[in-house]
Amino acid sequence: MSPAGIESGRVSALATRERQRYRDEHPVSARLAREACAHLPGGVPMHWMSDWGLDFPLFLDSAAGAQLRDADGRDYADFCLGDTGAMFGHAPQPVAAMLRARAGFGYTTMLPGADAIAVAGNLAQRFGLPYWQFATTASDANRFLLRVARAVTGRRKILVFDGCYHGAVDETLVRLGPDGASRPRPGQLGPAFDCAAHTVVVGFDDPDGLDAALAGGDIAVVLTEPALTNAGLVLPQPGFHAHLRAATRRHGTLLAIDETHTISAGPGGCTRAWGLAPDFVTLGKPLAGGLPAAAWGLSAGVERALAGVRQPVADGHSGLGTTLSAGALTLAVVRANLEEVMTDAAYARMFALAGQLQHGLERLIGRYRLPWCVVGLGARQELVFRPQPPRSAAESLAAADPALERLLHLYWLNRGVLVTPFHNMLLLSPEHREADLERLLDVLDAALGELTGAAS
Structure with a gap:
């Protein structure tokens, strides 16, 4: 059992299955990744783009509001938002x-x-x-x-x-x-x-x-x-x-x-x-x-x-x-x-959505009796693998579980939810819909059910 309260064997088994699902469902991204390696080191124009823990990068087709479409035509509710660069939505x-x-x-x-x-x-x-x-x-x-x-x-x-x-x-x-x-x-x-x-x-x-x-x-x-x-x-x-x-x-x-x-x-x-x-x-x-x-x-x-x-x-x-x-x-x-765009009204909507998301995350933590918490800063929410919010970088980094983190990110991605590859940061924009939050929480619910055995 990891400090995060999840058996490492379950994490490994699910990760193997989810990686195969990603490969099966993204043939166009796989082809573009092979072509990209001819002239782009690591197959990406900026090396952070390969930090998602995927077998090959997810290639983008378009982005608007809080939605993305990849090169294979698959749609995503985007909670990464360019790691804050598109915090108010894509192409305002x-x-x-x-x-x-x-x-x-x-x-x-x-x-x-x-x-x-x-x-x-x-x-x-x-x-x-x-x-x-x-x-x-x-x-x-x-x-x-x-x-x-x-x-x-x-x-x-x-x-x-x-x-x-x-x-x-x-x-x-x-x-x-x-x-x-x-x-x-x-x-x-x-x-x-x-x-x-x-x-x-x-x-x-x-x-x-x-x-x-x-x-x-x-x-x-x-x-x-x-x-x-x-x-x-x-x-x-x-x-x-x-x-x-x-x-x-x-x-x-x-x-x-x-x-x-x-x-x-x-x-x-x-x-x-x-x-x-x-x-x-x-x-x-x-x-x-x-x-x-x-x-x-x-x-x-x-x-x-x-x-x-x-x-x-x-x-x-x-x-x-x-x-x-x-x-x-x-x-x-x-x-x-x-x-x-960066108006008081936009922030009011973002804060309301963030409050709903925090409540939903805390509800799931309680349902599965996990030693986790949620830390928020306005429109930014993070799922933390420890019972209380960290008070230092050392405490925060000690709580990290990279294998579990990457599995959750991949599990979300395979079901149409994109989160930042760094930590478990979830960013809300004024363009998000309540349906986007429901999808994120429903997918996390399914993942935790499998990881804890509650879904068996």
Whole structure:
């Protein structure tokens, strides 16, 4: 019996059967996968697309709303939503309409337009930071704000929390070692430098460890998600963020909040929902309705300090920005998405659906008497293989059961439900229907019946 309360033999037997079912029902994807290997390493254009634990990738035909159709003509209720990139549904109509309207008017010019002013004002209202800059990805946005933090503080080191996710930023691809020191995150290729020389790692929700790390006065910025999202969903304990903000101010350290995943918490993310007061905010993934775009906000104090350090070298290369950042078409799409898609009404529907899903998941956990729980953050729900919500990345990762997780994902997929390949994250969009939730829960009910023997 695994810690998750499921016999490993049942998991293995079901996995064998479900893999064969997947092979039998996806001949077109199998053919495309073979053809793709001629020119795409691993048969995919970006290697994460092979992380689903399938014998060959599922090839897509189309996506709209909260529905997908694969190359074999099979339909799915989508609870992955591009791992947050399409959190408000695929091809939102206001975004599609803006793309059609602006298709003949130029895409990038390195000149500002009125859309930039409207977008920055919208973000300022949502997050409470007055100044904004734009990037192509949240990874880029985080890289740029780290440069600014080092420039305005004169300090070199940054601090992140164990289990963090901030995209493909070298300084953040770290874990907390058993000796309390920074260690390279397993799996990364060709690290650029020794992370211990640049990054301090502290356990999430460890105020004593945080205070000790900041006491040296050499940390430029703390970069954190409001809640951990890439080691499973780990919510902060009451008082943690207040302590974090007070401690950073006391030691002259800046605070950056990365809302790339936690924008599920509301129109202004956790920053607005929880009354946070950071010096920077990062937002990416769903900002342009599924197209590449990101933004990073600055406080008035940081903006003044940045202007001061840039003035003597105004003509130098800052290392901030890329040529296609803040293109005219991109900002037009972002404006349409913010004003017409990422609305209070959309969030209200997402939260209502998330509440229904959480209730349904908890009902099944109780029915099968499993030592599991559900952790939620707004429109984001996660099924966790432990009785209580984890309080740290270590607790969350210790509860993981990769074989069971992959089986459940495949069992769902074979019956028309797609979930993210990372953890058991289920994301709700305003485009989901109650029938989609019923299908997800009915399939999980069937899987648990087989796994526990209750269906025998």
